[in-house]
Amino acid sequence: MEDEKGFILELLNPKTQNEAFRKLVREYQRPLYAHIRNMVLNHDDADDVLQNTFVKVFQNLKNFKGESKLYSWMYRIATNEAINFINSRAKKSGVTNEELKERLVKNLEADVDYDGNEIQLKLQKAVTTLPEKQQQVFKMKYFEEMKYEEISEILQTSVGGLKASYFHAVKKIEEFLNSN
Template sequence: MSKDKELVKKLKNPTLKDKAFSELLDVYQERLYWYIRKIVATHENADDVLQNTFIRIYKSIQNFQEKSSLHTWMYRIAYNESIRFLEKNKKINYNNIDEVSESHLEVLFEDEYFDGDDIQKKLNKIIEGFKEKNKRIFQMKYFDDMSFRQISEILEVSESTLKSSYYASVKTIEEKIFL
């Protein structure tokens, strides 16, 4: 049985739920934070949305039908909470152009009506033009969905350097993808 399936089983057991939820936080809190942060932009907003996301997860776990992975289900809740937050506040504040670029790319790539075949080819071509270190960082973050902390440990590079490289890569992709 996979770790996530085991965790879901514990979360649905009333006697194990609180301990399992603490385990869930340890595994997913940072990853969900950064996912939310890309959408709502600021740290304060991301913290609020993250808290609401985990409250919804805690209250809704009994309704989780396991048709998708736990990871996918939680990310969907995080996305919905982020959109709810933005609609409630009727504004989007971005701290810098890299956050705008990443947000717009993410929305484009997640649109179910968007035909990504040509874009995917162009994306791969752009990535191939990156320096080897930048290519690895981007691929680990974007394709492998690794946290900056995980990438930092693997590549033995500081998290701030990784973030700078990743967001510069995202900006380059956005500039070149529609040329």
């Protein structure tokens, strides 16, 4: 977003806030939706989490200190909202996060909003076998095609650490796909 400081001032000014926020939503709804959907897998859940994310963004605009970029701040909120969603869903169902994710992937087979073929479904299954951090990095790099620098700002991890995580993730997924 060009002239981010000017845009942030528009977001904070009560007179221009509404229009500026609508502009923010239009610009980020698709990438944030994709980010959340990759984590929660189901469309209705992604819709809920996306709404919660923007509501939080709106409510916390006054606390945004501008120390990080606006987009990375929003991605962090979206990531946290999706993680909280998975945690509370797992707790309610009395299962672990890993078990819940396996269940969510299994549900994709009958999901009207999923039209992945066999290899695509297998890839989703393979991802759930990874440790949490590697899942996160793999999804952001492979599916969302983000740069390491962007992921680094969002997850607040070094680029070197992210490259190592992605390398291990790819190896494990290839092993899974080639052996199953």
